[in-house]
Amino acid sequence: MSAQSSNANAPSRELLEKLFRTAYKIRVFETEGIKLYRQGLIRGYFHPYLGQEGIATGVCAALKDGDYIASTHRGHGHCIAWGASINKMVAELLQKDTGYCRGYGGSMHIADIKAGNLGANGIVGAGTPLGVGAALASQVKGSDAVTVTFTTDGASNNGTFMESLNLAAIWNLAFVLVVENNQYAVSTKIEESTREVDLYKRGLAIGVESYQVDGNDSLAVYNMTKDAVEKCRRGEGPILIEAKTYRHMGHHVNDPGKYMPADRLAYYKERDPVDRARAALTEMSGIDQSEIDAIENEIRQEFEAAVEFSKASGEVTIAEFREFAAAY
Amino acid sequence: MARELMYRDALREAIDEEMERDSSVFIIGEGIAERGGSYKVTEGLLDKYGPKRVRDTPIAEAGMIGVGVGAAIAGARPIVEILYVDFAMLGMDMLVNQAAKFRLMTGGDGRVPFVMRTQGGTGGGVAAQHSQSLEALFYHIPGLQVVMPSVPADAKGLLKYALRQQDPVMFLEHKHLYMTKGMVPDGEHIIEFGKGDIKRPGKDVTIIAWSNMIPRALEAAAKLAEEGIDAEVLDPRTLVPLDKAMILTSVAKTNRVVIAQEAVRRGGVASDIASIIQAEAFYDLDAPIEIVAGLNIPVPFNLELEKASVPQVDDIVVAARRTLHAKPFALAAE
Numbered sequence: 247m248s249a250q251s252s253n254a255n256a257p258s259r260e261l262l263e264k265l266f267r268t269a270y271k272i273r274v275f276e277t278e279g280i281k282l283y284r285q286g287l288i289r290g291y292f293h294p295y296l297g298q299e300g301i302a303t304g305v306c307a308a309l310k311d312g313d314y315i316a317s318t319h320r321g322h323g324h325c326i327a328w329g330a331s332i333n334k335m336v337a338e339l340l341q342k343d344t345g346y347c348r349g350y351g352g353s354m355h356i357a358d359i360k361a362g363n364l365g366a367n368g369i370v371g372a373g374t375p376l377g378v379g380a381a382l383a384s385q386v387k388g389s390d391a392v393t394v395t396f397t398t399d400g401a402s403n404n405g406t407f408m409e410s411l412n413l414a415a416i417w418n419l420a421f422v423l424v425v426e427n428n429q430y431a432v433s434t435k436i437e438e439s440t441r442e443v444d445l446y447k448r449g450l451a452i453g454v455e456s457y458q459v460d461g462n463d464s465l466a467v468y469n470m471t472k473d474a475v476e477k478c479r480r481g482e483g484p485i486l487i488e489a490k491t492y493r494h495m496g497h498h499v500n501d502p503g504k505y506m507p508a509d510r511l512a513y514y515k516e517r518d519p520v521d522r523a524r525a526a527l528t529e530m531s532g533i534d535q536s537e538i539d540a541i542e543n544e545i546r547q548e549f550e551a552a553v554e555f556s557k558a559s560g561e562v563t564i565a566e567f568r569e570f571a572a573a574y
Numbered sequence: 575m576a577r578e579l580m581y582r583d584a585l586r587e588a589i590d591e592e593m594e595r596d597s598s599v600f601i602i603g604e605g606i607a608e609r610g611g612s613y614k615v616t617e618g619l620l621d622k623y624g625p626k627r628v629r630d631t632p633i634a635e636a637g638m639i640g641v642g643v644g645a646a647i648a649g650a651r652p653i654v655e656i657l658y659v660d661f662a663m664l665g666m667d668m669l670v671n672q673a674a675k676f677r678l679m680t681g682g683d684g685r686v687p688f689v690m691r692t693q694g695g696t697g698g699g700v701a702a703q704h705s706q707s708l709e710a711l712f713y714h715i716p717g718l719q720v721v722m723p724s725v726p727a728d729a730k731g732l733l734k735y736a737l738r739q740q741d742p743v744m745f746l747e748h749k750h751l752y753m754t755k756g757m758v759p760d761g762e763h764i765i766e767f768g769k770g771d772i773k774r775p776g777k778d779v780t781i782i783a784w785s786n787m788i789p790r791a792l793e794a795a796a797k798l799a800e801e802g803i804d805a806e807v808l809d810p811r812t813l814v815p816l817d818k819a820m821i822l823t824s825v826a827k828t829n830r831v832v833i834a835q836e837a838v839r840r841g842g843v844a845s846d847i848a849s850i851i852q853a854e855a856f857y858d859l860d861a862p863i864e865i866v867a868g869l870n871i872p873v874p875f876n877l878e879l880e881k882a883s884v885p886q887v888d889d890i891v892v893a894a895r896r897t898l899h900a901k902p903f904a905l906a907a908e
Contacts, residue, residue, distance in 0.1 A: 314648060316644070345681070346680075347679055347680050347683070348681030348682070349681070350678050350679060350680070350682075351678075351680060351681060355679040355680070357679070357680050357684060358683075359647065359680060359683050359684045360683070364644065364647055364648070365679070365680065367672075368671070369667055369671050369672070372640065372667060372668070372672055374640075375636070375637050375639075375640025375641050375643070375644055375668060376640060376641075376644035376647060377644060378637075378640075378641045378644060379641040379643060379644020379645035379646070379648065379652070380644050380648035382641055382644070382645045382650070382652075383598075383646075383650035383652075384648065386598065386626060386645070386650050387597075387649075387650060405636055405637075406636050406637050406640055406667075409632075409636055409638075409640075410634075410637040410640060410641055412632060412637070413631065413632070413634070413637055416632070417629070570678075570682060574677065574678065574716055574717060
């Protein structure tokens with residue numbers, strides 16, 4: 247059931263601009279975030295989504311309010327694509343009270359329950375059962391919400407990958423499992439962690455409609471997700487989408503990623519998802535360069551403002567923390 | 575008014591009433607739908623509520639616990655029945671790293687109204703992987719509430735309360751208690767967490783026990799009464815939160831304590847309760863605190879050895895006698 251994308255209907259300028267804006271916003275967040283990390287302003291771990299922007303961008307554009315997403319260990323991109331506040335994201339990374347989790351969660355735990363973002367996860371693969379659970383809750387409540395869990399090639403060898411996808415299958419849940427195959431589990435390349443590197447086939451093995459898509463093509467990801475989501479809303483879920491991509495650097499900021507072959511990295515950088523989203527917008531919408539520049543400027547300024555906002559924000563006080571702890 | 579019910583029927587009533595009251599309550603587990611569960615707790619619920627809310631699962635504990643936690647995060651009220659507490663070990667990531675952490679990691683926004691029902695303890699020679707008392711594992715993890723009812727009325731009242739909680743509940747039943755009977759109040763019967771129960775009032779020694787150790791503690795108290803020793807039997811009912819006030823009040827009255835648990839002694843809940851008493855009621859004690867607990871060994875299959883591996887009535891009696899015959903502390907003034 248492998249299929250490549252097709253642009254049957256000409257995409258609107260609105261959609262193309264949205265895809266580019268999202269992809270670019272993720273790129274800025276990650277590249278500027280790395281700088282803040284290097285300056286010592288961000289503590290802990292920071293796993294950049296660089297190179298994978300096309301996936302979160304395309305998937306989230308195909309969802310609507312009331313739907314759910316569950317994210318991965320590398321979750322910033324999903325939050326941004328889901329429409330998160332950059333102010334609250336930066337504030338969380340700077341461990342401030344104004345952050346999404348008031349500085350209690352950090353990079354690996356940004357969540358926004360009210361908005362349907364079930365969060366990133368410090369445990370690789372744990373988002374899959376949680377996402378299936380959200381889809382189950384929707385079915386029990388009679389809601390038409392669709393849940394997308396982003397997971398990864400690294401997580402696909404964890405038992406809960408098949409356990410929970412199988413539950414989604416036997417219960418026909420409105421659930422889309424997006425497997426971001428960036429070809430590395432920390433530093434172990436996919437060929438060393440599985441004999442079958444086309445991960446969509448795992449879904450086929452348990453009767454789940456499954457596809458493969460170029461994860462660096464946000465428009466293709468969007469089109470495929472849109473079809474999957476429509477099927478889920480008709481009760482024809484779950485669906486698995488494997489999106490193939492490649493990280494642009496090591497596992498986290500302090501991992502130089504020397505194990506990644508230069509020619510392979512170069513191959514994927516030539517297919518940079520942000521450049522492709524920009525090119526699609528330019529070529530298909532007739533937008534001119536000054537408008538592109540204006541969009542990029544606006545996004546950069548939004549990030550700068552978020553840094554200022556976060557620096558000016560306070561942290562949770564020890565007294566408030568003790569109160570929280572007493573009630574836990 | 576009250577009726578006599580079996581522990582398992584009291585549990586079923588609680589689930590039934592809460593499913594009736596709140597349409598977001600649902601239950602999943604192995605063999606719980608058509609078969610009604612191995613211990614018949616969920617019998618009849620499928621007919622009443624249909625397959626959307628009463629679902630059988632494959633044998634995949636990590637997946638099903640995780641799915642339950644996810645459903646709770648998304649605003650439903652799942653009950654996940656795990657056949658034996660031993661099998662909950664397969665889902666520990668979902669309990670320890672997900673359910674227990676979620677509220678903190680979201681800065682207080684995210685709540686997990688999740689109930690895991692399972693059973694543990696010894697009885698009937700079901701051997702090492704079906705006989706454990708693992709409450710200390712859950713007790714240790716901040717964010718998990720731990721409930722261990724000993725009688726039908728408590729089972730019903732506590733389960734109903736559990737199904738109205740915002741935070742995850744480990745509801746630990748005992749395989750030997752399902753067929754035991756007791757009076758259960760008519761009408762709405764809810765027991766708040768953190769409120770222990772004095773199962774037998776007394777003045778000479780406090781016996782703290784829970785789950786299947788309660789019937790043994792009561793039998794021990796009856797034997798002690800024949801010797802003229804008046805034992806008070808406390809059932810905290812919920813280990814997290816723990817009713818410290820009830821314990822400290824009783825210790826102030828009796829000045830002697832026996833704590834009885836079926837779980838192995840090392841790293842157990844009894845040791846923690848003892849540490850609380852020594853820290854907060856040291857000067858009320860007239861004798862060292864006695865802990866009666868399971869041996870530090872997996873539970874053997876052989877019935878006599880199984881029995882020898884966990885506390886019996888006489889172990890509690892002997893421990894209580896020791897607290898009474900121990901010399902009081904010498905007073906400096908004497």
